Amino acid sequence: MKIVFTPDWFLGQDFLIEIFSFMILFLFFFFSIKSYKLSKNKKVLYLGIGFLLIAIGELSTILTKLVLYYDTTITQNIGQIVITYAVVKSVDIFYHLGFFLHKFFTLFGLYIIYRPPLKRISGDFVLTTYFIIISALLSQSFYYVYHITALIFLFLIINNYCKIYKKSKLANTKILLIALSLLAISQIIFILSKLSQLYVIAQNIQLISYITLLVLIMRISKNGKKKEQNRDNI
Amino acid sequence: MERKRNRIEIIYDILRVIQDKGGKIKKTHLMYKANLSHNQMKLYLNELYKKGLIENISSSSKYLIQITKKGRDFSEKYVQVREFERTFGL
Numbered sequence: 001m002k003i004v005f006t007p008d009w010f011l012g013q014d015f016l017i018e019i020f021s022f023m024i025l026f027l028f029f030f031f032s033i034k035s036y037k038l039s040k041n042k043k044v045l046y047l048g049i050g051f052l053l054i055a056i057g058e059l060s061t062i063l064t065k066l067v068l069y070y071d072t073t074i075t076q077n078i079g080q081i082v083i084t085y086a087v088v089k090s091v092d093i094f095y096h097l098g099f100f101l102h103k104f105f106t107l108f109g110l111y112i113i114y115r116p117p118l119k120r121i122s123g124d125f126v127l128t129t130y131f132i133i134i135s136a137l138l139s140q141s142f143y144y145v146y147h148i149t150a151l152i153f154l155f156l157i158i159n160n161y162c163k164i165y166k167k168s169k170l171a172n173t174k175i176l177l178i179a180l181s182l183l184a185i186s187q188i189i190f191i192l193s194k195l196s197q198l199y200v201i202a203q204n205i206q207l208i209s210y211i212t213l214l215v216l217i218m219r220i221s222k223n224g225k226k227k228e229q230n231r232d233n234i
Numbered sequence: 235m236e237r238k239r240n241r242i243e244i245i246y247d248i249l250r251v252i253q254d255k256g257g258k259i260k261k262t263h264l265m266y267k268a269n270l271s272h273n274q275m276k277l278y279l280n281e282l283y284k285k286g287l288i289e290n291i292s293s294s295s296k297y298l299i300q301i302t303k304k305g306r307d308f309s310e311k312y313v314q315v316r317e318f319e320r321t322f323g324l
Contacts, residue, residue, distance in 0.1 A: 164323030
């Protein structure tokens, strides 16, 4: 059974994409906390927690792949091809735990962004958390279960932001929608990622999606400065 | 009917009004432009003085309120935060 579907020539590059994704997610968490400190809006706090959970998920993959790709004591013995095909029995538990945490935190983060538990923890919340754990566990054997679950959450989030965009017509919300749609497309391709070329395409679409999110955060920062400068020039 | 402004929105409005007037304003003008009662304004101005967001200056026998660097930074930060929340419809 394969642990990762990265083709040999792409090893390391996927790792860099994940570091970049982690940084963007952390930036969104940082912005949410900054926003919460000022406005005390609990919805913003939960949005931030959602981004933080997905960032932790990315960090789990980064740390796992760091050992998987760059641990010289292992690589010396078995080489890259063997690592890709996961015959690393002695360290299996570590890798499985790392990838499980990635899936669990990412799905849980997406769920929090979709439906923040604003008042009190309900039965639905507990039930969904349980299904997220089951989904993350099942994904260890059937990798596509994770991507399908992530895709469902992304569709629900996109649907929410579509409604918001229809009301506000804000350019920033449109950019957010584009980024989320790209992320959803990458998940669809990941479902078919047994073909290594498709895995690479999915990773690159994910990269474009995170670049779009970076553009969004830059626009938000810039707009704030620009509006204030315009005011000063009046 | 327009909804009531919260505390942070009132603080931002006060700072915005001062900035719109070139960074300095008379107390009475501020009261009308920021749409505040006398008591409300007294409370908010005390808070802004304490936090160093505004300061008193006197020019040609007039007492004016001036926005500080900290006040401008706060105003900029608030616009960013508001933009962020609006993007996510929060």
